[in-house]
Amino acid sequence: MTMPNTPTAAPAITATGLSKSYGDKKVLDGIDLHIPEGTIFALLGPNGAGKTTTVQILSTLISANAGQARIAGHDLTGEVDAVRGAIGVTGQFAAVDNLLTAHENLMLMSDLQHLSRRDGRRRSAELLRRFELTDAAKRPVTTFSGGMRRKLDLAMTLVGDPRIIFLDEPTTGLDPRSRRTMWEIIRGLVADEGVTIFLTTQYLEEADQLADRIAVLDHGKLVAEGTADELKRLIPGGHIRLRFGDANGLETAADLFGSAARDSEELTLQIPSDGSIPTLRAVLDVLDNASVKAESLTVHTPDLDDVFLTLTGQAQSGAGTNSQLENAR
Incomplete structure (x- = not known):
């Protein structure tokens, strides 16, 4: 049920037939992706649909059992170092050191990126300003709110100036104000720097607000893809x-x-x-x-809640939903 896609920008991510199994449990079942540079792509799906597995494969953290992918023009399996040099990853939980200050966390990431001390201090100061954390730079992270921790986590991801960023449920647990602050930051990365964002989320409003294109993943398969408006028109x-x-x-x-x-x-x-x-x-x-x-x-018009519930309800609602989806193809 993939909608027509005629991107004009070069692809940041392409994948064909990606599959992953653990024993006899198939987590991903041959998914295809084409994500243009400088866009926000959202992957939706219920718990266990395979969203995090997709991110882990595309970010070189685990290997697929089958399929091919290119990230920023580099082969996922044959050019791993080049892929890692082009990407940044922010996981579901903030990967910050609670015993360090915000500045120290950023300097630690600068060291891991092999920046000089001078460049590391410059980059850290720049990111603290961008994320409005300068006043809290010398405070230990244990004193930070959830929104501040997520901002620092994303700032750490940006130390290496990645061209593609994987955000795996980046606003989970945030209050509405902090969530909207993160949205503005994400929009700015794309609009101001041309970064490509691969976003997984369970917040349907988040995908509706941010994504240029949305794909719905269910039981390891992509069951629909398109703009938010295209997906809404699929649902009666x-x-x-x-x-x-x-x-x-x-x-x-x-x-x-x-x-x-x-x-x-x-x-x-x-x-x-x-x-x-x-x-x-x-x-x-x-x-x-x-x-x-x-x-x-x-x-x-139906909203993304209607789309999500209809497209990911196949296993529960049986033949009626399957027939509806087939008719929409």
């Missing part, structure tokens, strides 16, 4: 809601749209719609041609 339930000033207007409009649901008390008509502009225009044309005037019009 979208409609155009018309409200009329009197019963005569409602009655006339109801005769024009045979499949519409009527609410005589509210004087509304609900017309099935895929949410597209051509469909909206067609509805308005029908009303205009019949000289019927609606007092208000609203367009309702």
Whole structure:
């Protein structure tokens, strides 16, 4: 159910047939990816779907059993050092040393990146400013809030100036304000520096807000991919809601749209719609041609919650969902 993808930028990540099993348990079952440079790609899926395994494979932490991938133009298995030099990884839990200060954590990462002491101090100061941690630079990390720890963790990832960053559920456990701060930081990395972000998340609003393209992973398989709007149009339930000033207007409009649901008390008509502009225009044309005037019009489309629950509910809901997905292909 992959939507058409016509990227203009060079690929930052490509993968074909990636598979991973542990004994007789298949965690990834032949997934394909094409992620252009300078974009945000979100991978959604329930717990156990294979999101973290995908990140671990693409970031060279574990090997796939089958398949091929290229990261920043480098072969994943044949050019491991080059791949690692091009990427940064922020895991589900902040990988910071609680016994050190923010500055010391960044200097430690600078040493691991083989920066000179001078360059390390410069880079650390720059990142502390960017993440608004300068005032807390000399404080031990044990005194930091969850949001501050996640910011420091991402800052440490950026010490080596990676071109591709894997963010594995980066805002888990953060309060709404801290989460939105992280979103702004992530947007800035892409807009200002052209970094590519590979994001896994269980927060559907996060994917909707950030991602240029979204893929849904379930039981190790990609069951859908596209923009947020494309995915929403896959799910039935979208409609155009018309409200009329009197019963005569409602009655006339109801005769024009045979499949519409009527609410005589509210004087509304609900017309099935895929949410597209051509469909909206067609509805308005029908009303205009019949000289019927609606007092208000609203367009309702399924949200990513609906997409997620429908696409990842196959195992529980059985043939009905499978049939629905097949019809949407």
